[in-house]
Amino acid sequence: MIGIELEELMARRDFRSVATELSKENPVDIAQLLSELEDNDLAVVFRLIEKKLAAETFSYMDQEQRQILLQIFSKKEIKAVLDEMFADDVVDTLEDMPSNVITSILDNIDEKTRARVNKLLQYDEFTVGSIMTTEFIELYPEMTVEEALLKIRRLGIHSETVYTCYVVEERHLIGIVTAKDLLINEPTTEVKYLMQENFIVVNTRDDKEDVANLFRKYGLIAIPATDSEGCIVGIVTFDDAIDVLTEETTEDMHKMAAMTASDDTYLKTSVFDHAKHRIVWLLILMASAAVTGFLILSNDEIFKIMPMLIAFIPLLMDTGGNCGAQSSTLIIRGLSIGELKFSDFFEIVWKEFRVSLLISAVLASVGGLGTYFILGDAKVAIVVSVSLIVTIVVAKLIGCILPVLAKKCNLDPAFMASPLISTIIDFCSMVIYFNVAYLLI
Amino acid sequence: MIGIELEELMARRDFRSVATELSKENPVDIAQLLSELEDNDLAVVFRLIEKKLAAETFSYMDQEQRQILLQIFSKKEIKAVLDEMFADDVVDTLEDMPSNVITSILDNIDEKTRARVNKLLQYDEFTVGSIMTTEFIELYPEMTVEEALLKIRRLGIHSETVYTCYVVEERHLIGIVTAKDLLINEPTTEVKYLMQENFIVVNTRDDKEDVANLFRKYGLIAIPATDSEGCIVGIVTFDDAIDVLTEETTEDMHKMAAMTASDDTYLKTSVFDHAKHRIVWLLILMASAAVTGFLILSNDEIFKIMPMLIAFIPLLMDTGGNCGAQSSTLIIRGLSIGELKFSDFFEIVWKEFRVSLLISAVLASVGGLGTYFILGDAKVAIVVSVSLIVTIVVAKLIGCILPVLAKKCNLDPAFMASPLISTIIDFCSMVIYFNVAYLLI
Known part of the structure; x- marks a missing residue:
């Protein structure tokens, strides 16, 4: 069905x-279809959807549209929708709302969900607690396969949470059993003989990005989260982990382009907010570029001796910036997916150093020969070549060292990306250029 | 267990x-532990691992180490490992090997796996076929829940592939049934009454990136893949989809930093290959920067009239480049996760235009006033301010238009990122700068 059809039927x-x-x-x-409707039609259409499907749809809707619906809905309708939702999706719905709305909504949902939601609302938005769901299946070591299957049949409402069950002894998580293990074993077998005692587990206060990376590494459907005493309090499912990975990557990319990360989509973000996210870094970088400018100005007597040198300012600054951007991007991405660690520091620097020698050899030859053939001035060609070599080596080293150091200092390496690196390298490249020029003249 | 312990025990x-x-x-x-071992110890340790775990471990090892093992192993050992693996993991193992090795390995695995592997080897590496597995559970509409569970019990070896079963009539995929549906329904119910007839399905020739995005969008555990006649031939599981998403994002980031994407990890890639991936773009961009340089050189009489203007070359080029990078990054990422489409073109351009006006107002004020107070020259300050405004507007427009146009022309928008955009904007900013300067003097 497409939006136009829906509009026609309406x-x-x-x-x-x-x-x-x-x-x-x-x-x-x-x-998605609902997001294209007029506000007036929204509630009408939503009410036409079958109850269970409606609750699921609600959890995929925009925050804005959810607010419109919650304002129109009767208390009974609110309860019907929220009771069917996962506790973590209810929390998502509530998060950005004013506190009086939250209270009035919490009054309208059943006690069990309310307790769960209240608990989840306490977790910091960067932690596992904020993305986990508290719906999961607890088994006991002495239960038989038959009893376990019976319990799943009775409790298992949401499909993604029934495929791994958690074996608990005195509230402590001691093992996991997959639905597959239960399906292929004899009904009388006790759970304790089937359970895996080595499993991946996280703490509710862990960084959600680290946990998302565990899904990437181990390819799991769900990971249990325990409190500081080892008692299971929730599980994180792979679909939430994919969302976290996508968000974090988008955030990284935005930071790497010198922007404050935004939660909203591009089109939903207002012009003013877009400007706000971008302007601080632009001002800082502009000020830094001004410093490079004054460095050039205070060395402008060199252009009186060799006027042609002025032509190579963009070439040196751009090439340096690009070389640095390549290195920093490789390192930032490697750090973020866990492929690189601080312990690889010397190996990285040594590798980038050798890469920079190879690259600078080619670029300096092409640049130098090109300059000589076009301008016919050997001295200028030599200044350009030598400056290129030094600039490229320095750029590659800065580009690989800064992100690793940032990581070590618990700063986000993504900030050490192209724009900042370029500005630093611009300055360095001009210092190199003028020094080489003075030396050779 | 950590690597040092293993070494000590060995x-x-x-x-x-x-x-x-x-x-x-x-x-x-x-x-990961094995990857830190000497080649001599590798086979010794690998042989100590229990058969099933060993096969799974093998599918997570580096291609290099797998080759070492395959050379050392007896035919019987090769068979033992490969027979336990998923067909798609066997294909991964074989893919980069010389064809005589592939043939000799295929001779050593059981007939069923061989047929599956042979089929998978035919798919292009960009398609769904290359990442799908051919192990899945087929049910028939008239089967009862009991019969279905019996079949799962008999066939279901690998956990991630048993949680969705595929209902087939005359080889055509007509519905899906989740393991949960089978668990919670009466044993005598027929599958046809439980199956969902509306489900997400892809073609084996579809782009694997598009399919990975479906996992992101719908949060599914597996998606069935059919041939052109609607017969199911395999399924894609969420863990393979996460791998594809990670790879594609890394590729995008590398392209956005003007590099050819590489399949290998940073540390595994040789210095020579690193240089090769980076040098082509550097040469192209260096040549483009040279053009901007000659533009400056041919306008250098302006610096005789107003020598201070030389100080603002980096500021204008950097600010323009950064503004363009921000816009292009936002648009490229939006296009890649499907948040933006070509149909949003005018909305994007209009939004960026307004954002650029806001930003240029602030930056031009700060830049202009700063210049005036530091240099005390009102004329220079005006030239700088006006150039900044025009440059920022042009930069933001180029930054948002080029990626969308690239997408429309079926080119990868990721190439329209910071380095290329910066080089184009460098040139534009200097044209603007000189024209404004001539106009105002």
Whole structure:
């Protein structure tokens, strides 16, 4: 079904067809269809969706549209939707709302969900606690496979959370059992003989990005989260981990382009917010570039001796910046997916040093010969070549060292990307250029 | 267990402890431990691992180490390892090997796996076929829940592939049933009453990146892949999708920093290959920067009239480059995660235009006033301010238009990132600068 069809059916007030068509769709797609509707039609269409599907759709909708619905809904309707949702999705819905709205909504959901939601609301947004769900299946070591299957049958509402069950003794997590293990073993076997005692587990206060990386590394469907005493309090599922990975990568990319990261999508962010996210770094970088400018100005007598040197300012600054950007991007990405560590520091520096020698040899030859053939001035060609070599080596070293050091100092390496590195290297390249020029003249 | 412990145990030739310790570990971690061993120890330790765990570990090892093992192993050992692996992991192992090795290995695995591997080897590396596995559970509409569970029990070897079963009629995929549905329903219910007939399905020839994005969008554990006639031939699982997403993002980042993407990790890539991946773009960009240089050289009489203008070359070029980088990064990332489409073109341009006006107002004020107070020259300050405004607007527009156009022309938008955009904007900013200066003098 496409948006235009929905609009046509709504225009004809053919609600029955709308209901039939929507019931065939995936909640993610329904949420997308709803996002294209007028505010007036939103509640009308939402009410046509079957209860369970509606709750799932609600958890995929924009915060803005969810607020509109919650304002229109009766208390009974709010309860119907929220009771069907995962506790962590309810928390997502509540997070950005004013506290009086949160309180009034919490009053309307069932006690069990309320307790879960309250608990989840306490976790910092960077922690595992903020993305975990508290719905999971607890088993006991003495249970038989048959009893375990019975419990799953009774409790297992949401598919992604039933495929790994957690074996608990005195509230402590002691093992995991997969649904597959239960399916392929004899009904009388006790759970303790099936459970894996070596499993990946995280703490609710761990950084959610680190946990998302565990999913990437081990390819798991869910990871249990325990409190400081080793008691299981929730699980993180792979779909939430994919969301975290996507968000974190987007954030990294934005930082790498000298912007403050934003939670909202590009089109949803206002012009003013866009400007706000970008301006601070632009001002800092502009001020730094001004310093390079004054360095050039205070050395401008060199252009009286060799006026042609002025032509190579962009070439040196750009090449240095590009070389630094290459190195810093490789290192930042390597650090962020856990491929590189601080202990690789010397290996990285040594590798970049050799790469920079190779690259500078080629670029300096091409640059130097090109200059000589076009301008016919051997002295200028030599100054350009030598400056290129030194600039490239320095650029590659700065580009690889700064991100690793940032990581070591617990700063985000993503800030040590192209724009900042370029500005630093601009300055260095001009210092190198003038010194080489003075030396050779 | 950490690498040092393993080394110590190996030094003491305490193989029994090695075997015990390794049996407690996750295959991903064992593969990492093995990667730190000397080649001589590798086969010794690998043979200590229990058969099933060994096969899983093998699928997580480096290609290099796998080759070493395959050379040392007897035919029987090769068969033991490969028979336990997923067909798609066997394909990964074979892919980079010389064809005579592939043939000799294929001779050594069982017929069923060989047929599967042969089929998978035919798919292009960019397609769904190259990442799917051919192991999945087929059910028929008339089967009862009990019969279905029996089939899973009989076939379901690998956990991630049993949680969704595929209902087939005359080889055509007509529905999906989750393991959860089977668990919570009566044993006598027929599968056709439980199956979902609306489900996400892809073609084996589809782009694997697009399919990975479906996992991101819908949060699924597995997606079935059919041939052009609608017959199911394999499934893609979420862990392979996470790998694809990670690879594609890394590739995007590398392209955005003007590098050819590499399959290998940073440390595994040789110095020569690193240089090769980076040098082509550096040469192109250096040549473009030279053009900007000659533009400056041919306008150098302006510096005789107003020598101070030379100080603002870096400031204008850097600010323009940074503004362009911000816009292009936002757009490239938005396009790559499907948040932005070509149809948003005018909205994007209009938004960037307004953002650029806001930003240029602030930057031009700060830049202009700063210049005036430091240099005390109102004329220079005006030239700098006006040039900044025009440069920022042009930079933001180029930065947002080029990636969208690239996408429309089926080019990778990632190439339209910072380095290329900066070089283009450098030239534009100097044209603007000189024209403004001539106009105002």
